[in-house]
Amino acid sequence: MTQTTNPASRPRPGTMHLPDALQYRMPLAALVSILHRASGALMFVLLPFVIWLFDTSLSSEISYERFTNAFVAGIGFVPALLVKLVVLALIWAYLHHALAGLRHMWMDATHRMSKEQGRATAVATLAVSLFLTLGLAGKLFGLY
Numbered sequence: 001m002t003q004t005t006n007p008a009s010r011p012r013p014g015t016m017h018l019p020d021a022l023q024y025r026m027p028l029a030a031l032v033s034i035l036h037r038a039s040g041a042l043m044f045v046l047l048p049f050v051i052w053l054f055d056t057s058l059s060s061e062i063s064y065e066r067f068t069n070a071f072v073a074g075i076g077f078v079p080a081l082l083v084k085l086v087v088l089a090l091i092w093a094y095l096h097h098a099l100a101g102l103r104h105m106w107m108d109a110t111h112r113m114s115k116e117q118g119r120a121t122a123v124a125t126l127a128v129s130l131f132l133t134l135g136l137a138g139k140l141f142g143l144y
Helices: 018-022 028-045 047-059 061-070 080-110 115-140
Strands: none
Touching (some): 028 047, 028 080, 028 115, 047 061, 047 080
């Protein structure tokens, strides 16, 4: 005779904590979705910096010189390398958010997505966003 267990008799799992969640191996599509949210939050938090960059670059020729010097000499106590890294993070956030948003809109519009297609589009989203970010990083850091 087979013994069946009553689901009510099994102990319930406890509260999940961050170390427990980090042990899970998430699919790549889940990682892209999380990065889509994180890139959106990063762009929102750095929006005042973007507005300052835009305002400084368009106000006058003198302010444009100040804007370009921010990438050479820094801004106040903030070194130029940190300014470039923040701008690079914004570049990645914009590119990833745009590509992942297109991916999500395509999934919502077609309603036909298999696991294989989800993984393939997640890989493509990550690869294209990182490739474009590396290309623009080369330009930002003066490699070409």
